[in-house]
Amino acid sequence: MNGLIVADVAIAGGGIIGLSLGLELRRRGLSVVVVERQKAMSSASWAAGGMLAVHDPQNPAELLPLSLRSWELYPAYLERIEELSGLKVPLRTRRAMQYVEPARGDGGRYGDAVTAAEIAEFAPGLDTGSHQFEWLDEGSLDPNDVREALPPAFLAAGGTLLEETEMLSVQSGANGVEVETTRQRISAGMFVNCRGAWSGETSGDAERGLERLPVAPVKGQMGNLRCEPERLRCVVRAPGIYLVPRGDGRVTIGATIEHVGFDETVQESQVRQMAEAALRLLPEAEAPAQMDMWAGLRPGTPDTLPILGRAEKDRCWHATGHYRDGILLAPVTAHVMTQAMLGETTDVGLEAFSAGRF
Ligand SMILES: Cc1cc2nc3c(=O)[nH]c(=O)nc-3n(C[C@H](O)[C@H](O)[C@H](O)COP(=O)(O)OP(=O)(O)OC[C@H]3O[C@@H](n4cnc5c(N)ncnc54)[C@H](O)[C@@H]3O)c2cc1C
Numbered sequence: 490m491n492g493l494i495v496a497d498v499a500i501a502g503g504g505i506i507g508l509s510l511g512l513e514l515r516r517r518g519l520s521v522v523v524v525e526r527q528k529a530m531s532s533a534s535w536a537a538g539g540m541l542a543v544h545d546p547q548n549p550a551e552l553l554p555l556s557l558r559s560w561e562l563y564p565a566y567l568e569r570i571e572e573l574s575g576l577k578v579p580l581r582t583r584r585a586m587q588y589v590e591p592a593r594g595d596g597g598r599y600g601d602a603v604t605a606a607e608i609a610e611f612a613p614g615l616d617t618g619s620h621q622f623e624w625l626d627e628g629s630l631d632p633n634d635v636r637e638a639l640p641p642a643f644l645a646a647g648g649t650l651l652e653e654t655e656m657l658s659v660q661s662g663a664n665g666v667e668v669e670t671t672r673q674r675i676s677a678g679m680f681v682n683c684r685g686a687w688s689g690e691t692s693g694d695a696e697r698g699l700e701r702l703p704v705a706p707v708k709g710q711m712g713n714l715r716c717e718p719e720r721l722r723c724v725v726r727a728p729g730i731y732l733v734p735r736g737d738g739r740v741t742i743g744a745t746i747e748h749v750g751f752d753e754t755v756q757e758s759q760v761r762q763m764a765e766a767a768l769r770l771l772p773e774a775e776a777p778a779q780m781d782m783w784a785g786l787r788p789g790t791p792d793t794l795p796i797l798g799r800a801e802k803d804r805c806w807h808a809t810g811h812y813r814d815g816i817l818l819a820p821v822t823a824h825v826m827t828q829a830m831l832g833e834t835t836d837v838g839l840e841a842f843s844a845g846r847f
Pocket residue numbers: 501502503504505506507524525526527528529530531532533534535536537538539540541542654655656657683684685686687708709710711743744784785786787788808809810811812813814815816817818
C-alpha cells in the first residue's frame with residue numbers, strides 16, 4: 490500500500506454508473522476518485538446490448554419516471570462525453586419495433602402499430618409471422634463506443650481513475666470516510682458503492698464495512714450476426730430474442746437471463762440457439778462460423794429496480810442494482826445522485842429506490 494489520496498468523493502466501481510456519476514460530480518466542482526478492480530468499463534457496461542429501452546413493457550412501472558428523465562438527459566450527456574474525450578458516441582438507432590403480447594390488445598399498445606410498408610423501409614425481409622409489433626421512440630448505442638470515450642472523458646474532466654485497484658473496506662467517521670484499497674488509501678468526504686453485480690451480499694460486504702444488499706448477478710450471453718447495414722435500421726424486440734443493429738453490418742443479439750452466480754463463461758450452443766431464433770426473424774442475416782460471443786453480469790435486485798440513495802453508514806451512498814437498464818439509466822443516476830449527495834431536491838423522487846425497502 491502506498492500513498493494517501495484526498496478527495497471529496499470516492500467511488501468504488503468504474504462501470505458506466507460509477508464513471509457517469511464521477512463525471513457529473515466533477516461538473517459540479519467536486520474532486521472525485523474512482524477505484525476499479527479491473528479495467529474501467531470492462532464488465533456489464535461493456536457487455537450490454539445498449540438499448541435505451543424507455544418503454545420496454547418488461548420494465549417495472551416504477552422505473553418509468555427515471556427512464557423518461559434519463560432519455561431527456563441523454564443528448565447533453567453524450568455531447569459532454571464527446572467534447573471531453575474527442576470521441577464520437579452516436580445513437581446507432583432511433584426507433585424500436587416491440588412485439589405486442591396478444592393479451593395486451595390494442596388498448597395496451599403504447600406506440601403506433603408497425604405496418605408492412607414500414608417493415609419494408611426499416612427492416613426489409615423481417616419475418617414477423619402473425620405477430621403484431623408497435624413502434625417505440627427509443628435509441629440504442631454501441632457500448633464499445635462508451636467504453637472508448639467515457640474513461641478519457643472522466644479523466645479530461647479532472648477525475649482520478651485507479652484501475653486494477655480493488656476497494657477493500659470503508660470506515661466512516663465524523664469528518665469523512667477512509668477507503669482501503671489494494672493500492673492506495675483514500676480519505677474522502679463521501680463514498681459511493683457503484684460495484685454493479687458485485688455490490689451484494691455474496692461478495693462479503695459485511696467484512697468491507699458496508700451493509701448487505703440483495704444485489705445478485707444475472708448472467709446474459711450475447712453474440713453478433715452479420716447483415717447488410719440497410720437490412721435492419723431499428724431495434725427489434727420479439728419473444729425471447731432482440732436484435733440491435735450497429736449500422737455497420739453487426740447485429741447484436743441477446744440475451745440469456747441466467748441465475749448462475751459469478752459465471753461469465755460463454756456457452757456457444759446457447760448463443761447459437763439465440764442466433765437460430767434471430768435468423769427466423771431476419772433470414773437475410775448470417776451467423777458467421779467465427780461468431781463474436783460474450784457474456785456479462787447484470788446487477789439484479791429482488792424487485793428489478795435500482796438502489797439509489799443513502800447507505801446505512803454516514804457519508805456512504807449506493808448507486809447500483811440497475812439490472813437490465815444501466816445504460817439507459819446512467820445519465821439520470823448521475824444527475825439525481827449528485828443532487829441527493831449535495832442535499833438538493835432530486836428531479837425524480839428516490840423513495841422507491843432506497844436500500845431500506847428490502
Ligand atoms: C448481456 C447484457 C445485456 C444488457 N443490455 C442492456 C441494454 O440493452 N440496455 C441497458 O440499459 N442495460 C443493459 N444491460 C444492463 C447494464 O449493462 C447494467 O445495468 C450496467 O452496465 C450496470 O453498470 P454498473 O456500472 O453498475 O456495473 P458494471 O459495468 O458491472 O461495473 C461495476 C464495476 O465494479 C467493479 N468492482 C466490483 N467490485 C469492486 C471492488 N471491490 N473494488 C473496485 N471495483 C470493483 C467491477 O470490476 C466492475 O467494473 C445489459 C447487461 C448485460 C449483462
